[in-house]
Amino acid sequence: MKFRSSLCLRRTAAALAALSIAGSAFAFADDDARRAILDLRETVKAIQADLSVSKNAQMQLMTEINRLKEQNRHLTGQVEELYNALEMEKRSTRDLFGSLDSRVEAFEPQTVVINGESVTVDPKEKQAFDEAVLHLQDRQYKQAENGFKRFAAEWPKSPYRPDALFWWGTAAFALEHYKTVISTQNQLLREYPKNPRAADAMLLVGSAQAASGNLKAARATFQKVQKTYPDSEAAVTAKARLASLGK
Incomplete structure (x- = not known):
């Protein structure tokens, strides 16, 4: 009878020891999980921060591109205006010289051919x-x-x-x-x-x-x-x- 009691006590003590060890193991495992979750959160935050920076950079880039496009349209319009003004100036110059030539020709002698002879x-x-x-x-x-x-x-x-x-x-x-x-x-x-x-x-x-x-x-x-x-x-x-x- 004493022997059985002693055996039960030993078994109970072993079981308690096992539970204690398991509890410690679970405690360590839980700490690792929390640290992993925290690390993951930090990583996500870092990624989100990077994405936010990238998004801002893209928006700035698009804004700059749009600004450059607007500048290009403005410059193109100015070039067209200058080109049209230049063409008008050329036409005016041609008309002026053409008019002057006509006026000069109206007074200058002209060479013609009469019966095969230049006079x-x-x-x-x-x-x-x-x-x-x-x-x-x-x-x-x-x-x-x-x-x-x-x-x-x-x-x-x-x-x-x-x-x-x-x-x-x-x-x-x-x-x-x-x-x-x-x-x-x-x-x-x-x-x-x-x-x-x-x-x-x-x-x-x-x-x-x-x-x-x-x-x-x-x-x-x-x-x-x-x-x-x-x-x-x-x-x-x-x-x-x-x-x-x-x-």
């Missing part, structure tokens, strides 16, 4: 001749006749004069002003017998004579065209008109 004429002289030619081209024969008549009077030494006399006679022929035709073409022949218009001028005289009923004079003129200008187209035409008069 110098006054701008007003050229304008007067061109206007009369335009009237003739538009079949405004009266205006053309007056224009060439006025030109011949105002520019007696003009290199355009032979052509002006010829086209004056041409306009007069269209108006059946045959005396004017004959007088203008004979004047051309007297002043410029070797001019490229001379053969056609003589042919025009013969045509005016024939149209006015002076057939004898017309025949003589057409024969003279053939004799004086045998290699010209006017001579070929004169021959055909002679044949027509003969019929």
